[in-house]
Amino acid sequence: MLKKIVVGPLTRANNSCFVEVLVENKKVVDARCSGIFFRGFELIMEGRDPRDASYLTQRICGICSSAHGITASLALENAAGVRPPKNGNILRNLIFGADFLQNHIRHLYLFSLSDYITGPEVAPFIPGYSTDKRLKEETNNSMIQHIFESIEISRLAHDLVTLLGGKAPFPHGILSGGSTVFPTADVMMAFKSKLRRVNDFIKNAMLSDVFTLAEVYSDYYQIGCRAPNMLEYGIFPRNEEEGDRYFPGGAVINGMLQKVDPSVIQEHVSKSWYSADSESRHPFQGKTVPDREKEGAYSWVKAPRYMETPMEGGPLAQLWIKGDYRKGISTMDRIVARALVAEKIGALMESWVDELEPGQPIFTPFEVPREASGIGLTGAMRGPLGHWIYIKNGRIVHYQIITPTAWNFSPRDDSDRKGPVEEALIGTPIADESQPIEIGRVVRAFYVCSSCSAQVMIPGSPVREIILQ
Amino acid sequence: MKLRQRVSLLIRGKKPRHSGTARLLHWLYAPAVLGSALSGFYIHWPGSSLGFRKMNTARETHFFAQFTLLFTYIARVMYGLKGKNYREILPNRKTLSDMAKFLKYEFYLTDKEPKFPKYNPGQKVLFTGMVLFVLIQIITGLSLYFPKSWQKTAKLVGGLNPLRKLHFLSALTISILVTGHLYFVFTHEYKKMKSIFTGYE
């Protein structure tokens, strides 16, 4: 007998989302994921000064703000034909890296962990589901202790962002042309010693907690599985040349790794609340008008596809493409990969600090082009993030953003193919239909960020079509 | 002609073109507008080309000029109301039809110079514009000067940034009007220019 379960709101997903599943014989047989709010950021970007993009687009997402800052900076740099100096590049990587650490720590301890442990006995940690909590009391209590420690540590990670970026979230230190805080000895000394404390926590608490979970909940290596279709653009440019990254980019289709070709990305909207323009489009031509009452649609998220394939992004994809972790593709693999990526980035950051050259330039001045277009691509905390910018008369005339969560949390596309989270949910066992805790575990392992997912839409005024030949 | 004759002619002559009060006020608010504009544009965009080196000098100049302007403005408005001479300045029903004639001449479509009472339509628009924009300047300026107690004004236009923009655009408009005024002064009828000093043409 089919039974429908709606988890709405699915909290702890950086703002909330809705997940609806059909259950038969205690197993999920169908799933629909909905982004439940709309902001229209791409429309908001039109007519603005291109330099504002690296600050304003950060406002898309509170937890991964620097990712948007980096991508917007890269897009304008691409359009203007500039690159930051060596120091500027390293400083930006350091700010971005610190935000990665903050994000991964908070994601595990504040968003995901409540699905596996009991308590702490204080609101808002209560009320919650009581089913399927398998940890021994001692282990459980130690993880609660780590939750509160993680708040300190993630705050420390945000203070790293603040040191070089001026504030966090939404650091000012990330902008086209480079960065702005001189890496003097005092700043870098403070940075490094704080970074060491964060790294200690990752090594001593986060990794061991994740491995404990993996051991106790080992059945989650078989839950949330899907075919190896993954996409990453690469994270942290190595030097002034933008293409070479510490975490390389790549597209994995059915387990085969290939080079990324951004021109084969299409966005579908047939199941999204945008007016009936069923034709799929490349981001430079993307256009849509919101229509909340559209028949058959169920999400604000669009469905981006890479060569018609739904692609997954995030730490697991990042490690898979780098070649560091190719064990499997499941809920537990995603959780483990997140901790491993955090450890790797933390270690890399310590080495970057030593590469800084005090006294050398950190910012390259440049002229905003009168007319140009640019692409900014980077791996972000949750997967591939792309900004497409088109400038005319020195102002933005078209801005397009495809966020990681649009990839991961996408609804069905024009040919009715499910999005990655929807695919992964199929087959998930639901033990207690009144407490469907398994759904949240699968969805949250994907690093869903509703804030990021829900602004993906594009302008509809016909003027833009002329520009975008 | 002997000097005595000239003086006697002056004394029993007709009414001066500009009264003493009007001339006095003019020579008070003229430098005040100039001072406000120069110091204001320095505060807007500090640079040595406007004759200031430090912000404080510009700010003090602006302060002194703005209050001179404020008080002379009030005095001039009161004087205008008392002597009813605002009628000479403000456009009236006839101004519109006069304007066509005036523009025709100024755009060289005719060589026949039209005749007008004391001020021509161009001057009327110019002077009325100054009356309006100086008023905007006073209101926006005071709101920027007392941002806390005048927060309502900021609220009305949506915040301090739009207020600052308004102040700037208004300053720009006044500067253009003054430039236009000076252009006409220096290229048309010097005897009328003289009258703002002496009172008589």
Place this chain on the structure above:
Amino acid sequence: MKQFSKKSRPPVIWLGTNTCAGDMLSLLNSLEPGYQSLITDLIDFRFNYLLGSAEGDTATGVLKAVTEEQRGKYILVIEGTIPTRTNGLYCVVGNRDGKPLTALQAVRELGGGARHVVAAGTCASFGGPYAAAPNPSESVPVQAVLDRKVINVPGCPINPDWMMGTLVHLVQYGEPELDGFNRPKIFYGDTIHDICQRRAYFEDGIFAEKPGDPWCMYKIGCKGPVTYADCPNRQWSGEHLSWPVKANTPCIGCTSPEFPDGDAPFFEHLPDINLPGIKISANRFARLAGAATAFGISIHLIGSILTGRVADTIKKDFSGGISRKLLSIIKNTDGKRYGGKN
């Protein structure tokens, strides 16, 4: 654990509407008291859209329980703007009786029974980035949908201290003193400019020319002179380490009601001028206006010279000598040309 305050912990509902969650994440950065102390000593954090364990109907159930049992006692914090387009369906916060519960509906219902309503962040306070032109979701700030006083704690994001301080004030002493925009004066009492460490550079005319220059940011668009916040003194984040000007970048005025439309571009001194169909920066506009004036005057002057009017004027007014002219004026022999320009 020892109570932070002698007062009992009031229930708090923190509802996220159209938001990026940045304000809640920023609050997590609070150093003293930290988040742990906040939830155990200061408030009873009954509902939190971001960190609450409850999901689905359990979560909406908590909302219902608090509003019914604690009417008039709970503090309502809203983070985010409230879309009004298509009856508010552009932001849904839960399900009720199988139907979507919109943020608009939820805020109206929760707002009615709250002891205090706090708008956390610029979006909730004034609209902020998500209500920026062309405001695709037709979003409005909290105050626009509630008939009661809303305490605005703006900032993009809020500094953790601003929110924590407001909460402590509400718990300990009740409503703080507010300014004309309903912002607590303890945090938004001075302009950034008035308390800026780089004020001396401003006074002496030493200005940064590009981001990364360690001087006054005025000429690259710093909105400090027109922004009320205590960033220079308080600094960011938990450990109060830095703030945008200290990081050699301009303040972008994120606590102002007009942010971001009214003060963008961020790297320009004045906001854009909106002409029909085009946005143009104020300085460019001024240059264009100046050029147009100069052009107009030159053309007119050339015209006057070519038609001989200038020559006429000079001849008429200077050729006759002062005495003859004076006489002619008095006798009004020149009266044909009555209206002149001066």
